[in-house]
Amino acid sequence: MSTTATARAPRAGALRSTRGVTLVESLVAIAILAVLGALAAPSFRTQLAAARLSSATSELTGSLMQARALAVRLGRRVTVCRSQDQSTCDTDAKRHWGSGWITFIDADGNGSRSGTETLTYQVSPLDADLRVRGNGTLTDRVTFVPSGGARANGTLRVCSADLGLGDDARARQLVLQQTGRVVVERVAGVQGTCPAP
Numbered sequence: 001m002s003t004t005a006t007a008r009a010p011r012a013g014a015l016r017s018t019r020g021v022t023l024v025e026s027l028v029a030i031a032i033l034a035v036l037g038a039l040a041a042p043s044f045r046t047q048l049a050a051a052r053l054s055s056a057t058s059e060l061t062g063s064l065m066q067a068r069a070l071a072v073r074l075g076r077r078v079t080v081c082r083s084q085d086q087s088t089c090d091t092d093a094k095r096h097w098g099s100g101w102i103t104f105i106d107a108d109g110n111g112s113r114s115g116t117e118t119l120t121y122q123v124s125p126l127d128a129d130l131r132v133r134g135n136g137t138l139t140d141r142v143t144f145v146p147s148g149g150a151r152a153n154g155t156l157r158v159c160s161a162d163l164g165l166g167d168d169a170r171a172r173q174l175v176l177q178q179t180g181r182v183v184v185e186r187v188a189g190v191q192g193t194c195p196a197p
Contacts, residue, residue, distance in 0.1 A: 049129070049162035050169065056130050057158045057172040059123060060097070061182055064142060067103045068180045070120060071144035077106040078120070081113070081141035082132075086122040089113050091140050097132030097156065100125045111141050129162045133196035138176065148180045157187065159194035173197055 063080055071078040081089035081104075082097040089112045090099065103121035104113045113119070126132070133139070138154035145151060159171040171190035175183045 045162075045164040049160050049164040052127050052130060052162075053158065053160045053165070053170070053172065056126050056132070057174070057184060060101075060132060060156065060158060061174060061184060063101065063103055063121060063123060064174070064176070064182050066121060067142070068144045068148050068150075070103070070105075071146055072148045074105065075146045077109050077143055077145055079104060079106040079111050079113070079141055079143045081111065083122075086124065087113075087119070089141060093139075097134065098126045098130050106143060109143075111143050129160055131157075131159045131161060131194040133157050133159070133194070135197050139196075142176060144180055150176050150178055150180045152176075153178045155197040157190075157194070157197040159190055161192050161194050163192065167191060170194070 067078045067080045079089075080101055082095065082099060083102045084090045084092075084095060084099050086100050086102055089102070091112075101123050102113065102119060105118045105120065106113075107117050108114065134154060134156045136154040137152045138156055142156075143151040153176055156174040156176070157171055158174070162170070167190055168188040170192070171187040171194070173185045173187050175185060177183070
């Protein structure tokens with residue numbers, strides 16, 4: 001028995017070397033990526049602005065719920081107020097809740113923090129395009145009594161001045177009832193100047 005090896009002839013094109021990408025192909029790929037990026041950028045901006053609005057709304061709602069629970073648990077008044085320095089309450093009418101807020105045990109019941117009252121929570125300033133404004137006494141503060149009720153009812157509006165959001169998507173309202181319950185609502189038709197509720 002003899003074995004013979006036979007060599008097969010290479011297929012046509014099998015010996016062709018692998019070639020790289022041409023300049024024209026590279027330019028076409030870059031142009032396609034640029035068009036896709038230009039289409040995605042406005043959508044990304046809108047999503048980012050909506051996420052900031054949602055986060056600020058959740059932060060404020062959480063602060064109010066935490067203050068209410070603390071008032072019930074301790075059997076004392078607890079106040080949430082806007083604060084420029086995250087230490088004392090701010091009553092300057094030119095500013096709004098977007099500069100930050102604090103929660104404290106309101107031992108003297110005056111709605112303003114003295115140096116001896118226990119600070120329980122602080123929130124740093126929000127993004128520059130976010131505004132939080134209230135009506136009535138909620139312009140400056142919210143106080144919860146030991147039963148869990150609020151001393152006053154009213155509305156806090158969280159609003160984004162970002163141009164990526166339309167007038168029907170830029171605001172949420174936190175409606176505070178005297179029972180202490182907080183209801184979050186979407187608000188349509190709010191202008192980019194973010195007026196108070």
